[in-house]
Amino acid sequence: MTSRLPDDGAGWIAIGLSDDVPAGCVTGVVLAGRQLALWRDGEGAPHLWEDRCPHRGMRMSLGFVRGNDLACLYHGWRFDGAGQCRQIPAHPELKVSARICMKTFDVAERGGMLWGWHGRDRATGAPEVAASGTAVRSIHAAVPAGAMRVMLEETPGEFFYGLGQLLPVGGHPDLFSLTMEDGTGELVLALQPISSAQCAVHAVLRGQADAALRAECARRMGWLRDSAERGHDDRQGADT
Numbered sequence: 001m002t003s004r005l006p007d008d009g010a011g012w013i014a015i016g017l018s019d020d021v022p023a024g025c026v027t028g029v030v031l032a033g034r035q036l037a038l039w040r041d042g043e044g045a046p047h048l049w050e051d052r053c054p055h056r057g058m059r060m061s062l063g064f065v066r067g068n069d070l071a072c073l074y075h076g077w078r079f080d081g082a083g084q085c086r087q088i089p090a091h092p093e094l095k096v097s098a099r100i101c102m103k104t105f106d107v108a109e110r111g112g113m114l115w116g117w118h119g120r121d122r123a124t125g126a127p128e129v130a131a132s133g134t135a136v137r138s139i140h141a142a143v144p145a146g147a148m149r150v151m152l153e154e155t156p157g158e159f160f161y162g163l164g165q166l167l168p169v170g171g172h173p174d175l176f177s178l179t180m181e182d183g184t185g186e187l188v189l190a191l192q193p194i195s196s197a198q199c200a201v202h203a204v205l206r207g208q209a210d211a212a213l214r215a216e217c218a219r220r221m222g223w224l225r226d227s228a229e230r231g232h233d234d235r236q237g238a239d240t
């Protein structure tokens with residue numbers, strides 16, 4: 001398993017649900033504290049880039065997907081899927097220098113989620129989660145990932161009672177799995193550290209994933225977020 005927290009070295013970190021980014025769309029994400037642009041080209045392939053245009057620094061997450069390229073919002077510089085600038089609209093005859101390119105990051109899609117590679121070297125292997133997954137919901141909470149992890153480890157019954165028992169996956173602190181009591185499916189949660197005060201949890205279902213079960217799991221995720229934020233506020237209040 002190579003899914004790790006940022007401080008623990010290299011590894012894959014969940015950065016969103018596959019359904020969050022349709023083909024031809026771009027959004028901003030955070031990977032280990034770094035702002036990145038996550039986009040899918042016209043054929044659906046995901047790309048993960050530094051969220052800063054090499055021209056004048058505009059956020060690429062505000063840009064436009066054009067076929068299999070991403071164009072900057074500001075002056076329209078257009079970059080291919082490998083991050084190479086291919087067109088500068090103000091100078092249409094110019095042969096663009098190979099040095100004008102985006103900083104790219106390794107991205108993978110597996111288990112109904114998108115994963116970004118955190119580490120000095122390029123990615124090794126794929127995220128070691130099951131290949132399939134049906135999106136349930138992502139929650140973003142105003143609590144550190146460590147506090148959320150403690151809640152998931154110590155009090156999962158408060159949020160998932162009647163569904164099954166939530167357990168860490170293989171001893172890795174950012175992945176949790178709940179096998180449904182009737183054995184028909186599995187709920188998988190991936191914790192994403194965002195900042196010292198924020199985290200996200202992405203949830204997918206494997207196996208049975210009918211609308212009623214998805215809705216119920218999504219509701220429980222809302223409880224998890226609300227309870228985590230309430231508990232964190234209470235602890236901070238007690239400390240002051």
Ligand code: FES
Nearest residue numbers: 053055056072075
């Ligand atoms: S800032 Fe991106 S093209 Fe100018």
